Amino acid sequence: MKHRNFKFASAAIAALMAVALVATATPAFAVGPNVMNANVTAGPAGTGVNGVYGHITVCVPGTTTCQVIGGLLIDTGSFGLRIFRQALTIKLPAETSNGEMVAECAFFGSATAWGRIGLADVKLAGEPKIRNLPVQLINPAFPIPGGRPGACEQTGVPLAQTPQQENFNGILGVGLLQYDGSFTDYFACTASSCGTIPAPPLDQQVQNPVPLLAADNNGVMLSLPLLPSAGSPPLSGRLVFGINTRPNNQVPAGFTAFSADPANLMFTTSFGGKMAFDSFIDSGSNGYFFHDSGLPLCTGAVPSWYCPAALTMLQATTIGSDTINSETKLLFINNATDLFSTGNRAFLDLGADIGEGSGFFDWGLPFFFGRQVFVGIAGQSISGVTEPTPLWIYK
């Protein structure tokens, strides 16, 4: 199968984009206790593009000592709440194991997050408080400067050091799984050093908070507004908790469920005549990341980003890991140098040739503009949806 690489004048593409996307444009957002603003901004460091952030309230368990924390990257590519120690003004009690503090090393494509586990009462939007949620407190200097275990250094990925460097105050991981223990390393620490331990019991692991909600616990829907091809200044969309649990989170007619492999949470994307068997939908990636040897790369300060001469329309087919459902989607790639020069912060047509050797096809944040994407969490059931979780649902 050969993919087609259309190159038209921008006006023609804009018309095509409108046709392609108007059918999936988000209806007026219903408000409710299960709705959190999802803001696409420059981030806490003021330097980013296509970062989507939310805010939550964290409290010392059982008290009214609370703090509202914003600048949390809303991430469908991970699970668990992680907050930089530097961004916290309240002191959360430590989770312990045999009298020692539990800590963990969590791996991301661009960062390794190290720090102890704290316990917090957490409030997401207007949902009832989640009690005693294990939260990772990212802190490179834990338990003391230089006391970090070597095993968390040697991962080949830079250490997450400060909110300014990472451009987030924390990560709100609301992806396809509940518990993080299969993909992170746990440690037990004294006041000065740490040793490796097996992952603690499930309820003590850092985890996606959504399954702990009273009713809206089977997943989330993230939706961002449609944009012009030159992008937009900071804007707001919505992160909605629950799928088919309330009038405001119903899966619309015509949407399709795509299963993810329960072992590695990937599905398949067919692009350019090749199958990317490891493909994912990730709000924590700020562009579409895939390899297309036919698209020119930028030169100068922004290598790896795509820089076609004109706005370019591509198509790729997403295929559930169970191969039952497949659908072809359009994606648009614009000249990244031109996009960045606008000073805009939200782009639906930004892409990069990054991780080419991985064979991954990463449907990053641009996929969410003008679209509702539902994320169904493993082990949860969704009323009216027959496919088993974990899955994505979209049109």
Place this chain on the structure above:
Amino acid sequence: MQLAPASGVFRIDQFTTPAGTVVSEYSGRDGNVFAVTWRGPKPPDVSTLLGPYYKQYRSAANTGIPSPFGLHASSVAAGDVEVETMGHMGLMWGRAYLRSAVPAGIDISEIK
């Protein structure tokens, strides 16, 4: 496990870490390893894989320069050493190579 590409220019030795991550070591006809890749649930111990080049890489990686690609992809160049990583929580991929040691005739895209 050993694999050989059609070109015969390099050899791939594979092993699996206790976490289940498959590591591939690429070596040239002289037997020297010039690249490693990994794919699996957790990254491997890169300090062992990079050997003497690890320190150089680590200091470049920890300069505090933000990744331009968000949370799930990065690319760090430290002199002759190049390390790329990508993935979501569930499956991670990485590639590290010594630019000057890649044998003539090998395209980087063959290292995956």
